Amino acid sequence: MTYDIVIIGGGPSGSAAAFLTATQGLRVCLIDKAVFPRDKLCGGLLTRRSKVLFERIFGRKWDEDIIIAKDKVVMFSQNRFPDGISQPSPMFLTMRYDFDAYLLDMAVKAGAEIKTGVKVASFDFDNSELTLTSGERMSYRYLVGADGVNSQVAKLLYGESFNRDKIGFALEVEVPRADMPEQADDIEIDMAASIWGYGWTFPKKDSFTIGVGGLHVKNPDMKENLRLYMARKGLDMKAYRVKGHFLSTGDFRDPPGRGNIILVGDAAGLGDPLTGEGISNALQSGEAAAHALIAALSGKSVQPALQDYRSEYARITSTLKYARVLCWLIYPRKVRTYLAGFYTGSGRLQRGYLAMLAGELEYKALLPLFAGQALKAVKALPLKWLGIKRKGERDI
Ligand SMILES: Cc1cc2nc3c(=O)[nH]c(=O)nc-3n(C[C@H](O)[C@H](O)[C@H](O)COP(=O)(O)OP(=O)(O)OC[C@H]3O[C@@H](n4cnc5c(N)ncnc54)[C@H](O)[C@@H]3O)c2cc1C
CATH class of the missing domain: 3.30.9.10 (D-Amino Acid Oxidase, subunit A, domain 2)
Known part of the structure; x- marks a missing residue:
C-alpha cells in the first residue's frame, strides 16, 4: 500500500493532522497501537485555546455531551488560601476515553484510513517504508510521528523519546x-x-x-x-x-523531524512546562503539520514540508520559552517560599495567572506581572533580613 501520509498515533495531534489532510483528498493512513475508545492518562482539562483550535480544525462546535464547562478555579498551597479565586471565563473538562475517540471518528469520516491495535514492527526511513506487527507493509511520501511522549518515531530519530533529566x-x-x-x-x-x-x-x-x-x-x-x-x-x-x-514539559525538538518525517504534539515535546497543558499544542502542531503537508503535496509550496512546518512550530515553541522563564520565578523551593506572599498579595497577578490558565492571556503578557512582583520582593529583602514585616505581609 502506498499512502501520501502515514500518521503514527491517534491522540489529538494525530487526529487533527489526519482530519485536515484527509479532508483535502490526500491518501492518509493513521496507525495506533490501541483500539479506540481507549484510556489516556490525563486531567482532561481543555482551555479556551483548545476550544478555539478545535473549532478551527474540525469546523464545528464540540459535543457538549462529552465536554463540561466549569467557571471556578481554586488555587491552594497545602490547603492554604482556601478563599478560592473565581475565573471569569469557563474552562472545560472531558474524559480522554471519549474525547480522543470523538476526534478519531471525525478523521475517519473525513476519509482517513485507520489501523488500530497494531504497532510498527520496523521502519525503513531511507526507502519511506514500514512494516506493521500484523505483517502488512506500506510506503509513504510523508510520515508524521504523533505517538506521544514515549514516541517510537522520536526514539528512532534521536536515540531516545525524551531526555530523562527534563521530563x-x-x-x-x-x-x-x-x-x-x-x-x-x-x-x-x-x-x-x-x-x-x-x-x-x-x-x-x-x-x-x-x-x-x-x-x-x-x-x-x-x-x-x-x-x-x-x-x-x-x-x-x-x-x-x-x-x-x-x-511532556516543553523540552521540545528542534528541528521537529528530519527529511520527510515530522513530529507533532508530545512526540515533539510540546507539553507546557508550567501548567502541563498539552492538548492545545497537540492540536495546533497537528494543524500546522497538515497545512505544511497539504502545501508540499499539492505543489503549492516549493519548500520541503518540514521547513514550512517549522515557521508555525516556532510560534508554539516561543510560548514554551516564556513558560520556562516563568517556571524559574515560581517553582524553585526558595524562590517559592519567599515570593509566594508577593504573588498572592497581587490581585492583578492572580487574575492574570488564571486568565493564562484559561487560555485567555499569553505568557508574554503574564511575565511582566511576575517580574514586577519579583522585583518588589528583591527590594524588600533588606527589611526581611532586619526582621521588619511589610504592611499587609502574610506568612506563607
Ligand atoms: C497525568 C497527565 C495529566 C495531563 N493533564 C492534561 C490536561 O488536563 N490538559 C491538557 O491539555 N494536557 C494534559 N496532559 C498532557 C496531554 O495528555 C498530552 O499533551 C496530549 O495527550 C498530547 O497529545 P498527542 O496527540 O501528542 O499524544 P497522545 O495523546 O499521547 O496520543 C498518542 C497516541 O499514540 C499511540 N501510540 C503510542 N505509541 C505508539 C506506537 N509505537 N505505535 C502506534 N501507536 C502508538 C497511543 O496509543 C496514543 O493513542 C496530561 C498528561 C498527563 C500524563
Whole structure:
C-alpha cells in the first residue's frame, strides 16, 4: 500500500493532522497501537485555546455531551488560601476515553484510513517504508510521528523519546463522586503538592480526577506526593487504582523531524512546562503539520514540508520559552517560599495567572506581572533580613 501520509498515533495531534489532510483528498493512513475508545492518562482539562483550535480544525462546535464547562478555579498551597479565586471565563473538562475517540471518528469520516491495535514492527526511513506487527507493509511520501511522549518515531530519530533529566512524571486516580460528597465542584490546583509541579482535582460527570505531577528528577517519590495530597482530602490512596505516565514539559525538538518525517504534539515535546497543558499544542502542531503537508503535496509550496512546518512550530515553541522563564520565578523551593506572599498579595497577578490558565492571556503578557512582583520582593529583602514585616505581609 502506498499512502501520501502515514500518521503514527491517534491522540489529538494525530487526529487533527489526519482530519485536515484527509479532508483535502490526500491518501492518509493513521496507525495506533490501541483500539479506540481507549484510556489516556490525563486531567482532561481543555482551555479556551483548545476550544478555539478545535473549532478551527474540525469546523464545528464540540459535543457538549462529552465536554463540561466549569467557571471556578481554586488555587491552594497545602490547603492554604482556601478563599478560592473565581475565573471569569469557563474552562472545560472531558474524559480522554471519549474525547480522543470523538476526534478519531471525525478523521475517519473525513476519509482517513485507520489501523488500530497494531504497532510498527520496523521502519525503513531511507526507502519511506514500514512494516506493521500484523505483517502488512506500506510506503509513504510523508510520515508524521504523533505517538506521544514515549514516541517510537522520536526514539528512532534521536536515540531516545525524551531526555530523562527534563521530563515530567504524573500519577492519577479516578475517585467516584460518592467517595467525596463534600468536595466542591470546582477546578482545584494545589501548588505545593509536588516539586516543580502541582496537584489537581478536576470534577468530571461521574468522578473526580485527582493527580500530582512535576519534574521527574525533582520528585523521586511521586507516590508519596499523591498519598499526602489525597490524605489531605480524607482519601486513602490504597483504595484506588493509581496510574502513572511521563509528562511532556516543553523540552521540545528542534528541528521537529528530519527529511520527510515530522513530529507533532508530545512526540515533539510540546507539553507546557508550567501548567502541563498539552492538548492545545497537540492540536495546533497537528494543524500546522497538515497545512505544511497539504502545501508540499499539492505543489503549492516549493519548500520541503518540514521547513514550512517549522515557521508555525516556532510560534508554539516561543510560548514554551516564556513558560520556562516563568517556571524559574515560581517553582524553585526558595524562590517559592519567599515570593509566594508577593504573588498572592497581587490581585492583578492572580487574575492574570488564571486568565493564562484559561487560555485567555499569553505568557508574554503574564511575565511582566511576575517580574514586577519579583522585583518588589528583591527590594524588600533588606527589611526581611532586619526582621521588619511589610504592611499587609502574610506568612506563607
Ligand atoms: C497525568 C497527565 C495529566 C495531563 N493533564 C492534561 C490536561 O488536563 N490538559 C491538557 O491539555 N494536557 C494534559 N496532559 C498532557 C496531554 O495528555 C498530552 O499533551 C496530549 O495527550 C498530547 O497529545 P498527542 O496527540 O501528542 O499524544 P497522545 O495523546 O499521547 O496520543 C498518542 C497516541 O499514540 C499511540 N501510540 C503510542 N505509541 C505508539 C506506537 N509505537 N505505535 C502506534 N501507536 C502508538 C497511543 O496509543 C496514543 O493513542 C496530561 C498528561 C498527563 C500524563
